[in-house]
Amino acid sequence: MKKRITWLLPLLSLSFLLLGVVSVQAQSGTPHTPTDDEVNAVASQLYCPVCENIPLDVCGTQACAQWRDLIREKLSEGWTTEEIKTYFVEQYGDRVLATPPPRGLNWLVYVLPPLLILAGAVILVQAFRAWKTPTEEPLEAEMAPSTPEAAFSDDEYIARLEEELKNR
Numbered sequence: 354m355k356k357r358i359t360w361l362l363p364l365l366s367l368s369f370l371l372l373g374v375v376s377v378q379a380q381s382g383t384p385h386t387p388t389d390d391e392v393n394a395v396a397s398q399l400y401c402p403v404c405e406n407i408p409l410d411v412c413g414t415q416a417c418a419q420w421r422d423l424i425r426e427k428l429s430e431g432w433t434t435e436e437i438k439t440y441f442v443e444q445y446g447d448r449v450l451a452t453p454p455p456r457g458l459n460w461l462v463y464v465l466p467p468l469l470i471l472a473g474a475v476i477l478v479q480a481f482r483a484w485k486t487p488t489e490e491p492l493e494a495e496m497a498p499s500t501p502e503a504a505f506s507d508d509e510y511i512a513r514l515e516e517e518l519k520n521r
Contacts (some may be wrong), residue, residue: 387428395424395434398452402445409449 396410401417409417409424420441427437441449453462 385429385431387425391428392421392425395428395437396421398434398438399441399449400451402441402449408451 393410397408399409399420401407401409401412401414401420403414403416404412407417409420424437427440432440438450447454
C-alpha cells in the first residue's frame, strides 16, 4: 500500500503541473479585452482635446467616447499606457496630458511650488523668532517724566505756547 502512495503522489503532482501549463497556453492565445477600469486608468491621465480642462475618462462628448474606444483597442493590442499617451500627444499635442512634461517652461510647475513653500517656511520661522525675542524698548516708568512741567518741557511747541501765554 505504501508503494502505491509513493507512486501516486509524484504522478498526481505531475498531472497538476501539466494541467496548469496547458491552461496558461490556452489563456495566452485569446486576446485580452480591457475592462472599463483599465481604460479609465489611462483616460484619466489624458484631457479631452476638444473640451477645456475635462479629463477624458469623465467627458461625456461623443468624441471622448470614441477616444476611450480607441484606448480600449490599443490596450487590447498590447500597447502600454506610455505608448498610448505618446500616441495622443503626437495627435493633439502636450495639452492632452494631465501632467505636463518637464520641459520648456513647464519645468516651473515642478520647481516653483516647492521653492515657494520653502520660502514661506523660512519667513514663518523668522517671524516666530522675532515674536519670541523681547524688544529692548524702555519701560514707560523710565520714560515718564517725574513732574507735569518736565513732560511739557521736552516739546518745543508746548514750550513756545506757554511762553506766549506768559507774555499776555
